[in-house]
Amino acid sequence: xxxxxxxxxxxxxxxxxxxxxxxxxxxxxxxxxxxxxxxxxxxxxxxxxxxxxxxxxxxxxxxxxxxxxxxxxxxxxxxxxxxxxxxxxxxxxxxxxxxxxxxxxxxxxxxxxxxxxxxxxxxxxxxxxxxxxxxxxxxxxxxxxxxxxxxxxxxxxxxxxxxxxxxxxxxxxxxxxxxxxxxxxxxxxxxxxxxxxxxxxxxxxxxxxxxxxxxxxxxxxxxxxxxxxxxxxxxxxxxxxxxxxxxxxxxxxxxxxxxxxxxxxxxxxxxxxxxxxxxxxxxxxxxxxxxxxxxxxxxxxxxxxxxxxxxxxxxxxxxxxxxxxxxxxxxxxxxxxxxxxxxxxxxxxxxxxxxxxxxxxxxxxxxxxxxxxxxxxxxxxxxxxxxxxxxxxxxx
Numbered sequence: 001x002x003x004x005x006x007x008x009x010x011x012x013x014x015x016x017x018x019x020x021x022x023x024x025x026x027x028x029x030x031x032x033x034x035x036x037x038x039x040x041x042x043x044x045x046x047x048x049x050x051x052x053x054x055x056x057x058x059x060x061x062x063x064x065x066x067x068x069x070x071x072x073x074x075x076x077x078x079x080x081x082x083x084x085x086x087x088x089x090x091x092x093x094x095x096x097x098x099x100x101x102x103x104x105x106x107x108x109x110x111x112x113x114x115x116x117x118x119x120x121x122x123x124x125x126x127x128x129x130x131x132x133x134x135x136x137x138x139x140x141x142x143x144x145x146x147x148x149x150x151x152x153x154x155x156x157x158x159x160x161x162x163x164x165x166x167x168x169x170x171x172x173x174x175x176x177x178x179x180x181x182x183x184x185x186x187x188x189x190x191x192x193x194x195x196x197x198x199x200x201x202x203x204x205x206x207x208x209x210x211x212x213x214x215x216x217x218x219x220x221x222x223x224x225x226x227x228x229x230x231x232x233x234x235x236x237x238x239x240x241x242x243x244x245x246x247x248x249x250x251x252x253x254x255x256x257x258x259x260x261x262x263x264x265x266x267x268x269x270x271x272x273x274x275x276x277x278x279x280x281x282x283x284x285x286x287x288x289x290x291x292x293x294x295x296x297x298x299x300x301x302x303x304x305x306x307x308x309x310x311x312x313x314x315x316x317x318x319x320x321x322x323x324x325x326x327x328x329x330x331x332x333x334x335x336x337x338x339x340x341x342x343x344x345x346x347x348x349x350x351x352x353x354x355x356x357x358x359x360x361x362x363x364x365x366x367x368x369x370x371x372x373x374x375x376x377x378x379x380x381x382x383x384x385x386x387x388x389x390x391x392x393x394x395x396x
Contacts, residue, residue, distance in 0.1 A: 029354070029355055029357065029358065030355040030356045030357055031357055031396060032396070033045060033046045033047070033396040034396075038077075040079050041077055041078065041079045042077070042078050042079070042080075043075070043076070043077050044075070044076050045073060045074070045075050045076075045396075046073070046074035046075075046076070046395070046396050047071070047072070047073050047074065047394070047395065047396040048070075048071070048072040048073075048074070048393070048394075048395050048396075049069075049070075049071050049072075049393070049394040049395075050069060050070050050071075050101065050146055050153070050154060050391070050392070050393045050394075051067065051068070051069040051391070051392050052067065052068050052069070052101070052147065052154050052156075052389050052390065052391040052392070053066075053067050053389065053390045054066065054067075054068070054156045054387050054388065054389040054390070055387065055388050055389075056156045056157055056385065056386065056387035056388075057385065057386055057387070058157055058166075058378075058383065058384075058385040059378045059380070059383045059384050059385065060160075060376075060377060060378030060379075060383070062160060064156075064158070068098045068100045068101045068154065068156075069096065069097070069098060069101060070094070070096060070097035070098070070101040070103075070153070070154075071094075071095040071096040071097075072092055072093065072094055072095065072111070073092075073093045073095055074090065074091065074092050074093070074112075075090075075091050075093070076088060076089065076090045076091070077089050084119065084120050085117070085118065085119045085120075086117070086118040086119075087115075087116070087117050087118075088115070088116055088118075089113075089114070089115050089116070090112065090113075090114060090116065091110065091112055091113045091114075092110075092111040092112035092113075093109060093110060093111065094108060094109055094111050095109075099158065099163055099164050099165060100154065100155045100156065100158065100165050101146075101153065101154050101155070103153075103165075104151070104153055105180060105181050106180075108181065108207065110128065110207075111128075111181060112127075112128055112129050112130070112181060113127055113128045113209050114126060114127025114128055114129040114209070115127055115209075115210075120190065121190065122187055122188055122189045122190055123186075123187070123188045124185070124186070124187050125185070125186045126184075126185050126186075126210055126211065127183060127184075127208075127209050127210055127211075128181055128182065128183050128207050128208060128209060129181060129184060129186060130177075130180075130181055131176070131177070131178065131179040131180075131184060131186065131200040131202065131226075131228040131249065132186050132187075132188060132198030132199060132200045132228055132229065132230045132247075133175070133176035133177075133178065133198075133200065133228035133229060133230050133247035133248060133249050133265075133267070134175040134176055134177050134228075134247075135198075135230075136188070136196070136198050136230040136232050136245060136247070137174070137175040137176060137230065137232075137245050137247050137267060137269055137287070138232060138243050138244055138245040138269035138270060138271055138285070138287065139151070139174055139175060139269050139271075139285070139287045139311065139313075140174070140269065140271070140285040140286050140287045140311045140312055140313030140326065141271055141273075141283040141284070141285045141313045141314070141315040141324065142313050142315065142324065142326050142347075143315055143322050143323065143324040143326075143349040143350070143351045143361060143363070144349055144351055144359065144361040144363065144391055144393070146391070146393060147347075147349070147361060147363060147365075147389060147391045148326055148347060149172060149311070149326055149328040149345050149347050149365065149367070150172055150173065150174055150287070150311045150326065150328050151171075151172075151173045151174070151175060152167060152171070152172075154389075154391060155167050156365060156385075156387035156389055157367065157385045157387065159377065160377050161377060166367075166369070166385070167343075167367075169295070169341070169343075169369065170295045170330060170332060170341050170343045170369070171295075171296070172309050172311070172328050172330045172343060173289070173296065173309065174267055174269060174287035174288060174289045174309055174310075174311045175247070175267065175287075175289070176228060176230075176247040176248065176249045176265045176266065176267045176289060177249075177265075177296065178226055178228055178249030178250070178251055178263060178265045178291075178298055179200065179202040179226040179228060179249065179251075181207065182202050182204070182205055182206055182207055182226070183202065183203075183204075183206055183207060183208040183209070183210060183211040183212075183213070183214070184200050184201060184202035184203075184211055184226070185200065185201050185211060186198065186199070186200040186201075187199055187200075191234070194233050194234050194235045195231070195232075195233050196231075196232050196233075197229070197230065197231045197232075198229065198230045199227070199228070199229045199230075200226075200227070200228040200229075201225075201226070201227055201228075202225075202226035202227075202228075203224065203225065203226075204216045204224055205217075205222055205223055205224070205226075205298075218255070219255070219299075220255050220257050220299075221253055221255055221256065221257055221260050221299045221300070221301070222253075222254050222255050222299065223251035223252060223253055223254060223263055223298050223299065223301075224251070224252050224254040225251065225252045225254075226249065226250070226251040226263075226298075227249070227250050227251075228247070228248065228249040228250075229247065229248050229249075230245055230246070230247040230248075231245065231246055231247075232244065232245035232246075233245070239274055239275045239276070240272060240273070240274055241272070241273045241275070242270070242271070242272045242273075243270070243271050244268075244269065244270045244271075245268065245269050246266075246267070246268045247266070247267045247268070248264075248265065248266050248267075249263070249264070249265035249266075249291075250262065250263060250264055250265070251263035251298055251301075253301065259302055259303060259335075259336055260300075260301060260302055260303070261292060261301050261302060261303040262301065263291070263292065263293050263298050263301040264291065264292055264301075265289070265290075265291040265292075265293065265296075265298075266289070266290055266291070267287065267288060267289035267290075268287065268288055269285065269286065269287035269288070270285055270286055270287070271283060271284070271285030272284050272285065278318070279318060279319065280316065280317065280318040281316070281317050281318070282314070282315075282316055283313075283314065283315040283316075283317070283324075284313070284314050285312075285313050285314075286310070286311065286312050286313070287310075287311045288308070288309065288310050288311075289308065289309045290306055290307070290308040290309075291306065291307050292305070292306055292307075293307060294307055294332055294333075294335045294338060295307055295332045295341065296309075300335070300338075302335045302336070304333075304335075305332075305333035305334065305335050306333055307330070307331070307332040307333065308330065308331055309328070309329075309330040310328065310329050310330070311326065311327075311328040312326070312327045312328070313325070313326045313327075320352055320353040320354070321350075321351070321352055321353075322350075322351045322353075323348075323349070323350045323351070324348070324349060325346065325347065325348040325349075326346070326347040326348075327344075327345075327346055327347075328344065328345055328347075329342070329343070329344035329345075330342070330343050330344070334372055334373075339371040339372040339373040339374055340371065340372035340373075341369070341370070341371050341372075342368075342369070342370045342371075343367065343368070343369050343370075344367075344368055345365065345366050345367035345368060346364075346365070346366045347363060347364070347365045347366075348363060348364055349361050349362065349363030349364070350362050350363070357394050357395055357396065358392065358393070358394050359392070359393050360390070360391070360392050361389075361390070361391045361392075361393075362388075362389075362390055363388070363389055363391070364386065364387070364388050364389075365386065365387050365389065366384070366385070366386045367384070367385050367386075368382065368383070368384045368385075369382065369383050369384075370382040370383075
């Protein structure tokens with residue numbers, strides 16, 4: 001089946017789903033996360049189920065058509081008190097993913113596992129979790145988060161030499177992700193007149209339920225003492241609502257080799273939404289990140305050269321429909337043993353929210369990679385790729 005026919009099939013499939021959804025048929029499918037009372041405690045199980053059909057073409061005559069999927073389950077246990085305090089535990093388990101989906105944490109089954117205390121004075125959490133520089137960061141608006149270029153969790157292109165996702169070469173992500181999901185302590189403040197801050201401390205590059213219980217592998221250029229912070233702001237000005245943030249991350253190179261350095265990482269983001277009288281909303285935003293870690297790999301931080309990443313987004317939404325476009329570009333300066341890399345791409349898409357659980361997105365994505373030395377699989381220093389996709393995500 002040719003690429004044009006695949007596009008037509010995807011469009012017909014999207015219409016066949018959106019038609020009954022618009023008529024309200026799928027509203028009956030709406031569901032809440034299952035929960036149970038265990039005395040004073042509440043147990044619940046969330047889920048994020050994703051599936052995408054796609055048709056792609058890569059320079060060098062490589063074309064693919066297929067289906068990809070991931071499944072993440074999020075159990076939690078919590079207890080609330082009359083004084084406004086809450087204690088609990090949360091986890092995130094990656095039950096299934098293929099080579100193109102759901103692997104932002106390096107093939108972890110237990111992606112997250114942490115304890116927390118929420119009070120009027122803020123939130124304290126300990127364990128395997130994201131840092132505040134990532135969790136609180138403002139990103140450019142997108143129609144479909146998993147299928148976006150930025151921080152992609154669903155990709156459509158692979159390296160023919162390995163069979164793995166091509167973006168593994170340089171994964172664009174504007175959220176400061178210095179500590180990833182390694183075991184840490186975090187504090188997030190209450191919001192005061194629109195302002196909020198957070199700070200995280202990760203003693204070692206290790207994944208465990210609690211920090212300090214493991215020290216990690218003793219490898220060259222491993223990092224330790226990771227400190228991350230975020231300051232964010234939200235406000236309403238008539239029909240406009242705005243949000244902005246700035247984040248940082250630092251880490252000590254605990255086993256430095258020649259040419260390497262301690263890690264620094266910084267990012268900022270802004271989004272402005274305008275609500276029209278007819279209930280439509282326009283969202284515009286941008287996010288930027290820069291670090292001395294080559295392709296944002298914290299074990300490849302050098303004393304010279306930086307990696308930068310810019311993401312721009314615009315989304316129009318009205319009712320259950322949304323449409324938008326994303327542009328993203330990133331450059332990693334050459335370092336000893338590795339070339340200068342450039343990645344950029346476009347991602348226009350259209351989505352329908354069938355109910356509170358299910359979103360269906362039809363989109364087209366184009367990516368281009370270039371390097372200052374060496375050749376890609378097509379025998380050239382640059383390679384382009386494009387894909388049409390139909391992505392569905394069901395969340396509880």
